[in-house]
Amino acid sequence: MNFERALCWIRRDLRLSDHRALFEACQMAKGVALVFVFDTTILEKLKDRDDRRVNFIYQSIKELDQNLKDLGSGLITLYGDPRIEIPRLARQMEMDVVVCNRDYEPISKERDETVEATLRTMDIPFKTFKDQVIFEGRELNNQKRQAYRVFTPYKNAWMKKIDKEFFLEYTPDYKKLIPIKEIKPFLKPLSLKKIGFKPSSLWFSAGEVSAELQLSRFLNQIDHYKKNRDIPSKEVTSELSVYLRFGLLSIRQLIRQIIELKTEGAQAWLTELIWREFYQMVLDRFPHVAHSTFKPEYNSIEWSGTEQMFKAWCRGQTGYPLVDAAMRNFNATGRMHNRLRMITASFLVKDLLVDWRKGEAYFARYLLDFDLAANNGGWQWCASTGCDAQPWFRIFNPVNQSKRFDPQGKFIRKVIPELAGFSDQDIHFPASTNQETQKKADCLIGRDYPHPTVDHNLQRSLVLELFKK
Ligand SMILES: Cc1cc2nc3c(=O)[nH]c(=O)nc-3n(C[C@H](O)[C@H](O)[C@H](O)COP(=O)(O)OP(=O)(O)OC[C@H]3O[C@@H](n4cnc5c(N)ncnc54)[C@H](O)[C@@H]3O)c2cc1C
Structure with a gap:
């Protein structure tokens, strides 16, 4: 196919190397421009103005723009609803085709269908490729x-x-990038401030x-x-x-x-x-998983966990040290190790009896690597409601998990220094120690570290009842 000009719309593919859509655009057109849209339909829903992911994307985009400038072109960045912005830009730039890599999230699929339909009315083909x-x-x-x-x-x-x-x-033919002087009227640099966000600290660097x-x-x-x-x-x-x-x-x-x-x-x-x-x-x-259980029979479980319990979990105040260390570290950094995701998710659902969707949403809000498919799959696995999930009668014991995966309490000590005085044996459940041990460790349970919110064995029998019902 021979087109004069192609617009390559990048979304969750913020790189120039081995990029399928960009490669295809360079194959099919004589000139290619790249665009990224800061999507207001997503950004407006974010509650924190110093959102880490927005910062990560912003910094990655800046690097990508510089890389394009080094190649003699530049990145067009827009702020708005892509369903409107992409067709508008394609028309203004007199593009002959718009290309992008496919995204499999239900909302993204709907967005792309709308963009395709609008472009069709303008006689501009919309071509998508497998890349992710x-x-x-x-x-x-x-x-x-x-x-x-x-x-x-x-x-x-x-x-x-x-x-x-x-x-x-798929190495794109970068010689096809439209020179910067031709796209200059469309290059309107956006600062974080302009899109309504503030800088935040990231624990690792953005960019390719x-x-x-x-x-x-x-x-x-x-x-x-x-x-x-x-x-x-x-x-x-x-x-x-x-x-x-x-x-x-x-x-x-x-x-x-x-x-x-x-x-x-x-x-x-x-x-x-x-x-x-x-x-x-x-x-x-199975797009229904985005809002309900994969296995429909578990949709009607009536989770009895209270808002107070949910808050204790969010803040890392459950009285179970490894769960608390994982949550406190998560709140501070936006990252969480896979084993800790499994332990904290299982604890919320099977010990605190809180609906897994609340935990899923909390992770979605703060995880730097938040991905709907993996997060939803992980939560449904832990809650035993999903595809190939953990069987509901298999329930993690948070203390045994701690002994097994943090045997010397290294992770706990790093995140909750007030527990550091307990022995390798006691640190996994200090509430079981006597006053004398607590005094020696310089940490009184109830004063320096919370009492356990629940009794694991009791909750275990309750959750088994819930699932049986
Ligand atoms: C409750 C829960 C929620 C999760 N939410 C997310 C999420 O929002 N985003 C996310 O990327 N992962 C999620 N995971 C999967 C996994 O925890 C992370 O991918 C992993 O911790 C990332 O660290 P890593 O890059 O060092 O992984 P590595 O162990 O190095 O794995 C390599 C890559 O494989 C993929 N991966 C690894 N494990 C899984 C898995 N179980 N499911 C899907 N992909 C996996 C990731 O892309 C990861 O980067 C979740 C897991 C659970 C149990």
Whole structure:
């Protein structure tokens, strides 16, 4: 196809390398311009003006703009509703085609349908491409030609189908970028302030360069991944989720780099990347999960947890140290280790009997790597309401989990220094110690650290009753 000018709309793919839509745009048109829209339909819903994700996106966009300038072009940034802004820009710039990479969230699909319909009235084609995943929802089916509902057969099918053609590198022909002088009237730099936000501190750097650095750091230690990935204090996981979420790295690049590595570490990590695809597939093919349980029979559970309990969980004041350390650290940084996500989610649902959707929404509000598919999948897994979820009768014991995954209480001590005086044995549940031990540890339960909000064994029997009903 030969077009004069293509507009490449970037969304959750904030990079220039190995970029499918940009590659295709450069193939099909003589000149290509890139645009990013600060979407007011999303931004207006955010409650915190110093939102970390907005900061992360803003900084990544700034770097991308500079990279484009180095190539002689620039990034057009707009602020508004993309359903209006994209067609308007396409018309103003006399574009012949608009291209982008596909997004599988229900709201994004609706948005793209609206944009496509508006562009159609203007005779401008809208072309979308697969980029965010190796296999899209409909590319892997079971023998009955239905979507998988269980992870292991999905993974087996994924492994069977994977082939070089699915992780090709798409290097755009940057010579096709429209020179800056031609797009200058449309380059209106937006500051954080202009879009209504304030700077916030990020615990790691934004941008494509930082993503590459983080990837190479991780690949150097990937061999330790399998053994230590569940121990939060070891910090051996890749910390790439935020870069993957905003597309600062291409999933194909990751697969190219590890698919041939047969080490246990690399294989275990590949499995996690397949979990990511599994939940993307679930959201694409079962969009009802975004607002209700995957298994309809669990939609009617009447969760009896109180608002007070929910608040204690949010603030890290439950009296269960590993849960509290995870939540306090999360509130301070926007990050949480996978094992801790599982422990805190399970605690909220199965110990405090609070509806999993409240926890899901709290994570969605503060997680730097928030991704609807993975967050919803993770919560439904922990709440036993989802696809291939943890069976409802298997309930994490928060104290045993703490002993197993933070054996010397390293993570707890780092986040809750008032508990540091307890022994490796007592730190997991200091409420069970006597006054003398507490005095020695210089931490009185009820004064320096909260009493446990609930009794795990009692709550366990209550939640089992709830599920049985
Ligand atoms: C309740 C709950 C909520 C979660 N919410 C999110 C979320 O909003 N965004 C998010 O990216 N992940 C989420 N996860 C999955 C997982 O916790 C994070 O992806 C992981 O902790 C990110 O750290 P990492 O990059 O060091 O992971 P690594 O262990 O290095 O894994 C590599 C990559 O694989 C993917 N991945 C790993 N585990 C999972 C998983 N269980 N499900 C889906 N993808 C996975 C991520 O993209 C991750 O970056 C959630 C898990 C649970 C239990």
